[in-house]
Amino acid sequence: MKATYKDVKADILSKITKGEWPTGSLIPNEVDLAETYGCARSTVNRAMRELADDGLIERRRKAGTRVRMTPIRQARFDIPVVRAEIEEKGAAYRYSLADRAIVSAPDWLRARLNLSEQGEVLHLLCMHYADGDPYQHEDRWINIAALPQARDEDFVQTGPNEWLVATIPFSDVEISFSAGLADEKLAEYFACAVGDPVFTIERSTWWEGQAVTFVRLTYRPGHRLTTRY
Amino acid sequence: MKATYKDVKADILSKITKGEWPTGSLIPNEVDLAETYGCARSTVNRAMRELADDGLIERRRKAGTRVRMTPIRQARFDIPVVRAEIEEKGAAYRYSLADRAIVSAPDWLRARLNLSEQGEVLHLLCMHYADGDPYQHEDRWINIAALPQARDEDFVQTGPNEWLVATIPFSDVEISFSAGLADEKLAEYFACAVGDPVFTIERSTWWEGQAVTFVRLTYRPGHRLTTRY
DNA sequence: CAGTGGTCTAGACCACTGA
DNA sequence: CAGTGGTCTAGACCACTGT
Numbered sequence: 001m002k003a004t005y006k007d008v009k010a011d012i013l014s015k016i017t018k019g020e021w022p023t024g025s026l027i028p029n030e031v032d033l034a035e036t037y038g039c040a041r042s043t044v045n046r047a048m049r050e051l052a053d054d055g056l057i058e059r060r061r062k063a064g065t066r067v068r069m070t071p072i073r074q075a076r077f078d079i080p081v082v083r084a085e086i087e088e089k090g091a092a093y094r095y096s097l098a099d100r101a102i103v104s105a106p107d108w109l110r111a112r113l114n115l116s117e118q119g120e121v122l123h124l125l126c127m128h129y130a131d132g133d134p135y136q137h138e139d140r141w142i143n144i145a146a147l148p149q150a151r152d153e154d155f156v157q158t159g160p161n162e163w164l165v166a167t168i169p170f171s172d173v174e175i176s177f178s179a180g181l182a183d184e185k186l187a188e189y190f191a192c193a194v195g196d197p198v199f200t201i202e203r204s205t206w207w208e209g210q211a212v213t214f215v216r217l218t219y220r221p222g223h224r225l226t227t228r229y
Numbered sequence: 230m231k232a233t234y235k236d237v238k239a240d241i242l243s244k245i246t247k248g249e250w251p252t253g254s255l256i257p258n259e260v261d262l263a264e265t266y267g268c269a270r271s272t273v274n275r276a277m278r279e280l281a282d283d284g285l286i287e288r289r290r291k292a293g294t295r296v297r298m299t300p301i302r303q304a305r306f307d308i309p310v311v312r313a314e315i316e317e318k319g320a321a322y323r324y325s326l327a328d329r330a331i332v333s334a335p336d337w338l339r340a341r342l343n344l345s346e347q348g349e350v351l352h353l354l355c356m357h358y359a360d361g362d363p364y365q366h367e368d369r370w371i372n373i374a375a376l377p378q379a380r381d382e383d384f385v386q387t388g389p390n391e392w393l394v395a396t397i398p399f400s401d402v403e404i405s406f407s408a409g410l411a412d413e414k415l416a417e418y419f420a421c422a423v424g425d426p427v428f429t430i431e432r433s434t435w436w437e438g439q440a441v442t443f444v445r446l447t448y449r450p451g452h453r454l455t456t457r458y
Numbered sequence: 459c460a461g462t463g464g465t466c467t468a469g470a471c472c473a474c475t476g477a
Numbered sequence: 478c479a480g481t482g483g484t485c486t487a488g489a490c491c492a493c494t495g496t
Contacts, residue, residue, distance in 0.1 A: 005484075017436075017437075031462090041487090046484090049464090059462090061492070062462045062463080062493065062494045076305050078303050079304050174457050178408075178428055178451075178452065179407075179427055179428040197427075198408055199407055225405060225407070227404055227405075228401070228403050229401075233465075268466075270467095270468090271465095271467070272467085275466095289476090291477090292475070292481075293480085294482080
C-alpha cells in the first residue's frame, strides 16, 4: 500500500498533465507530500529529483518546487555506432575503406580542433552499407599526435569508429546536426543526384583536453533521426 | 573527509576513462566500494545509478556491474520555444503570421496523426525573425476536434507554439530531424536560392492519446543544432 | 532567520538472476 | 540457492536563499 517513488512520480506527473497543477504553480513541499503519499521524504525526493532532471519542474531551496512555465523538454538521441544502428534494423552491415592518407592538418581542421601549428593527421574516407545499399559516408580525421597507434592501423577490416570507441573509453564530445547537399563525390557514393539534400552529423572529440578526432558523417538522402519524449 | 556521491561518481569515471577499468570489465560490488570510499552503500548506489543512466555502465542483479563495451552515449538537445531560442542569442525576436485557414485534414496528415475520417484542421503558416532576418518557417496544423479553442484564436500577435505550450501543459511528442531543400516558397521567405539545403524538424504532438498538432519547422539555410556531452 | 531542498546514514527487505 | 542491485525508511545535518 505504501507508495514507491515511481508511484509518486507518476501521480505528480498526472497532476501536471491534467492541469491540476498548472504551469508556474507551486507544488507542496517534500514533507507534506511524503505525508500525503504515506512514504518517507527520500522517496518523494527521488521522484521530484527525476522530474527535475526531465526538465518538468524547477526546484530551489527555500523557494520550493514549481511546474516549469515552458516545459523545457529535452530530446535524447542515442548516438550509436553505425554497425549497431544498421544491425538493429535487421539489415546486414558492410564496411569499406575508400581512402587512407597521412597529411598535415588543414587550417580549418586545426581551427576546429584547436590544434597547435604543426601536426599530422590521418585522413580516412569510409562507407557503411546496409543490406548492400549505401547508408553512411564517413569523413574521418584522426590527430596522430594524440593517437600515434592510429598510424599502424590499416582500417581495412574495421572502421575507425569502432576502433576509436575501443581505444578511447570515454571522451568529451561536441556534436552538431545540419543539412547539406550531395556534391559530385557523395552522389557517386550514394548513387543519388548531385544536389540531393543530405543529413549530416559532425562530431569533434577530445580526450583529457587533447583533440583526438573530427568526423563528418553524411547519411544517404532521406535519412531521419527520430525520437519520442 | 567522507566521500559524497559526486566524489564516488567522479572517481569511478576517472578509473574508466584512464583505462584502469577497461570496457567490459567487472566493477566491484556496492558493498565493497562503500567500504573503499568510506561511505554508505546508498551513496555508492546513487553514483552508480547515475553512471548507468548516462549509459556508461551496465548493471544486472546478481551479475554485477560492468563497464559498457560500447558506451551508448546519448546526446540531449533542449527543444526550446523559438522565441527563447532567438532571444538567448541576444537577437530581437519578431513573429509574423503569413496565412491562416480552416480546412479538412489532408490524407497525409490524417495518416501521420492517426486522425479519424472527417476532421477539420487549422492550418497556419508563420515566420520567425531574428534581428529582422528570417530565422524559422513554421508550417503548423492543429486538430480542431482536439482543441476547439484554436478556432477563436487569430494568432496574429502570438505564435501558435507559445499558445500551445500555455494551453496544453504536457504531452507525448514524436520529433524527427531531417534535411530538405528550399522550394520556391521557402526561398522567398528566406531570401535564399531554390535548392538550398535546409534543416527541418517535424513534430507530432498527442495529449491523452488524441492527436493535437503537427508542425514542420524549417530553419534558414546554414542552421546547426549543436550540443556537447 | 527560517523554510526548503540536497545529501548522507545504517539498516532492512525485496527482486531478480546466474551458477 | 545465494549474490547482487533496487528500493524504502526514519532520522539527521547541511546549504542555500527568500523574506
